[in-house]
């Protein structure tokens with residue numbers, strides 16, 4: 286057998302990806318910094334071991350691969366990628382291709398791509414956790430057209446498939462475009478998770494529902510418009526028993542969320558792009574607040590615990606979630622439209638929605654409808670697509686009731702309320718920034734436009750203070 290593909294880094298994700306590649310019929314050579322890990326991986330590969338060549342040195346890895354070589358890096362994002370690329374540099378030539386499949390910051394991918402590399406380079410975002418990597422992730426590729434053409438058969442073979450059979454792997458654009466889209470995916474992932482945790486909080490603290498009664502609610506929602514992997518696993522998380530104490534495991538889990546940073550990057554980049562993504566920002570903020578447990582305890586000691594009583598029907602929570610989800614995705618796609626313009630990428634919005642339909646953490650049935658709405662008009666904000674405008678007509682009254690009740694009962698709903706606030710700005714033709722422009726002109730003589738088009742560009746307040 287001729288091996289054209291190599292993989293470096295046999296951690297959880299790398300090992301799963303290597304097995305997936307071998308299973309789809311592509312012989313692969315693998316290398317890990319610790320040789321024992323490589324050998325154990327090969328020994329545990331079962332029938333697939335025949336298609337896998339374990340190697341003990343980087344040189345041996347390169348020699349085991351027949352040109353044109355493609356070497357996939359599955360090492361921790363950051364310095365490890367630079368180190369690995371530096372180690373490969375003397376061993377590879379201009380026909381060889383190195384693929385960073387980790388969760389790189391897209392600015393790092395751009396930087397690496399812009400450096401004078403002795404080999405070709407591409408960055409791909411891979412989503413779906415270990416299970417996805419093993420049996421079908423969603424793949425967002427960035428790099429030159431020729432590199433994509435070379436890797437497309439393999440990447441589409443190992444990727445998840447949407448219900449209509451389309452592989453969830455596509456070319457997003459050059460250089461960092463793949464990792465950029467993966468970061469937005471993760472920002473939305475944070476937002477979806479946060480909104481679910483907010484309605485969980487309404488049920489737990491506002492309605493005094495035990496975890497055992499919350500699980501079936503998520504299960505029910507998973508059969509409707511909210512059908513998604515994250516709702517599905519939330520039901521399972523709520524239903525699971527603590528193997529030690531026997532009670533709900535959810536009640537035993539510390540309420541401080543970790544993060545590796547990809548969601549935060551999305552919020553940071555959104556600010557650079559002046560793209561409003563308040564639901565994602567709220568989700569990042571809430572994770573940051575969650576980590577400050579002592580401060581929250583002090584806050585509760587001083588101001589008291591919320592004695593919440595929410596009497597809304599559970600249907601309201603479902604409708605609020607539907608509306609919140611649409612608002613969040615509308616922001617995410619608009620951010621990518623802004624990025625495409627800023628970076629000169631031809632990001633294909635319906636193609637992105639299609640790639641996200643299966644394999645990735647944010648997979649959901651709603652992404653089918655989003656792909657369709659974006660195909661009708663990729664530049665139009667999703668909230669204006671007739672299908673989603675209709676869902677919003679239905680969901681917004683419930684979102685208002687949930688957010689208003691949360692505010693009155695001191696139940697924190699940062700992501701849902703941020704979505705609502707953005708929506709109300711977006712439907713206000715005559716906003717309030719005329720006051721801001723007046724103030725700016727008053728203290729800084731910044732000038733303003735007049736509604737009547739006349740060109741008195743300053744107010745009657747005399748010279749600036």
Ligand code: 6PG
Pocket residue numbers: 388411412413414471474543544545546547548645646
């Ligand atoms: C995915 C996930 C994954 C991510 C973490 C979550 O798409 O498979 O987004 O790539 O690394 O599982 O990241 P945090 O640690 O930031 O929550």
